[in-house]
Amino acid sequence: MMTRVLTLLAALLVLAMPAAAQTGGPLRIEITEGVIEPLPFANPDFVAENAAAAELARQIARVVSEDLTGTGLFREIPSSAFISQITSFNSPVQFSDWRAINAQALISGAVSVGGDGSVAVKFRLYDVFAGQELGDGLQFNGTQAGWRRIAHKVADAVYSRITGEGGYFDSRVVYVAETGPKDDRRKRLAIMDYDGANVQYLTDSNSIVLAPRFSPTGDRILYTSYESGFPRIYVMDVASVGRRALPTLEGDMSFAPRFAPDGNTVVYSLTTGGNTDIYRMDINSGAATRLTSTPSIETAPSFSPDGSRIVFESDRSGTQQLYIMGANGGEPQRISFGQGRYGTPVWSPRGDLIAFTKQSKGRFHIGVMRTDGSEERLLTASFLDEGPTWSPNGRVIMFTRETQGESGAASLYSVDISGRNLKQIRTEGGASDPAWSPLQR
């Protein structure tokens, strides 16, 4: 009894002097909880430094804003709320006016068009509440025809300076453009900017094409075509649209190709004699090596960013699951153990996560997990979601979503790896099987 009383007294004494230990130095507190919300920014129309740049200045500012707000990490403050305007690129910024409207970041830019049609775009980024510039001012030069790319580069720089990670706006997506009804769907390869602009078609729709994949440098594309009657892998040069088939034996079916990080090796599936296994091929010499050898179906291989491992799907356990093996084959290790079937794994460019398609309880999901299979998170759920592809910075996943019914159509969606900001990508007509390019150089 006595001991309890003593303990109670001691506790009361400690509570009565909660900050006693703090005296004699600065007050110390620990913040462990915060908020997650879009960061409000102001992006006034860029200053047109000559008359020819007036329209371009407005358009570039709009694309920069669309890029940033499209991430879900930023929120643009409408210009109607502005107290002051940016009328000169070099004028001092009235931070108090921007603080008053809670703009935490301010972009100030200027555009000039030269007599030869060249365009110069410069910008500065400010931390409004700190009252100072974030990084140094930057200028991009280009042509009027390439103004969208310049805008994407400005947005990439702003994104990178605020978040601390690389951007993904100056990138492209190759995909399968689809037209026609479900029972007579015509498919052809198309390439577009990441946001759906500047669509160009790379193949005709005379034969079915599937699963295009960019090379690590973005200058070549691997894809599968039924042009010969059998699925066969082709490699296309993006600049010339020239293509050639990878060597395979007559009657063999090759599909699901993907480049190794070195850009000279391709890993793919080959069906021969009714059995599907994973092979790798030196793209220059055509020498192929078999990596798996089981009676089950092994497909959808994807290299780790360092090229040392390959993740793939296999039904060797009886259901479709994900496995990891060395780049030269060997005994694979199963990493997916949840309920349902797992497929189309893709290694993140950061190397820390694997995106996948999961089918469970009649619904399809896009999800991510650690490379050891832990911390599985499902990001989407619908009638049919499949085929994830990573943004160059490993922050966003794009995938195919198909709607139900005879009139169902395929379209492209993207989602942040946190599961936020699920949205549809603008495409002309149906679209499926996207593959994100690296950042353009």
Next chain:
Amino acid sequence: MRIGYYISGAGHIGLILWMFFGGMFNTPPQSFEVTEVSVISGAEFEAMMAGVQTPEVTTDVAMPAPELPAEEVPPTESQPDPTPPPAEPQVTEAPPADPVPQQPEPLPQQAEAEVSDEAPVIAPPPQEEVVLAPNTSDRPVPRPAERVAPEPVAAPEPDTQVADSVTEEVVPDEAAEVVREETEGGAPEEATTRIVTEAMEEPSAAPTTSIRPRTRPARPEPAPVAETPREPAPQQQAQEQPAQQPDRTADAVNDALRQALEGGAASPAAGGQSGPPMTSGERDALRVAVQQCWNVGSLSSEALRTTVVVAVSMTEDGRPQPETLRMLSHDGGSAEAARQAFESARRAIIRCGANGFSLPRDKYDQWRDIEMTFNPENMRIR
């Protein structure tokens, strides 16, 4: 003699029973409409609804102008971007003509009916599977809020100004004795306590918004139970108690007293601070104020693994002095990630301190200089 009573009693009882159960007090039943209902399974319901659902609309976006991508790239690039030439217009082949329907084959002659003397065996009708309807109807889960905060906040009324706390709208009232300044009402922005992905948006009967249970004080750990099968003798207990328990208690008491006394003694000597010490409530108020503005949504994954310690000096009216904000140390990430984390912390302190933190002025010496540790461990994936 009693027979009469029995007859009378039985008669009365019979009469009463007839009145109650015979329908004397019942009003004639009103006519009502009977609708046949049937119980269907969830799968049947979904299949039925799928047929009437509007197909998902695909975005109908006009094709962008067929402008050529930039052949010339900004000077920061080493090589011009190779772009494919515009694709040749595709010639769409005409679909093959529908096959000419062939002459239908003549119908086979109708076979004669086989007659049998035995009565056919009629299979019993299939047993209808009865599915119990759920007791509670699923209700749609609201879309996840854009803001994730430590405490959930319900969506404010439309056209409500976003404010840090709920403020009532003040309208001019001529009859009022005290004229208050006209202000618009405000309410905090809608917030949830975690990121809700599409895969999580399953309909649920559970409450959709509830305050997270606060951490309960840890219960004292039970004293370790000795594995001796029988109780020790009273004499043995008396010998062990003074040897063990008073030691632990005395240590705890001494520690607490030492901490309290050392802290109190160090105060004037070390910093020359005066005034009463900050209470835990006052410290919590400051912590809550800062965390409301600490937005980690735009931080990189690496910055979310970086803890930074930020120092700031305060003015007497509770405002941070921006020029004094500096990062004292960081842990867990690169210097670049620490810079991002520090900038986020700096924004939080300046933003929420712009109007002055609610700090006791008489204890200014206690909070003239503040060191804040921003630890994003709980904010990585919510």
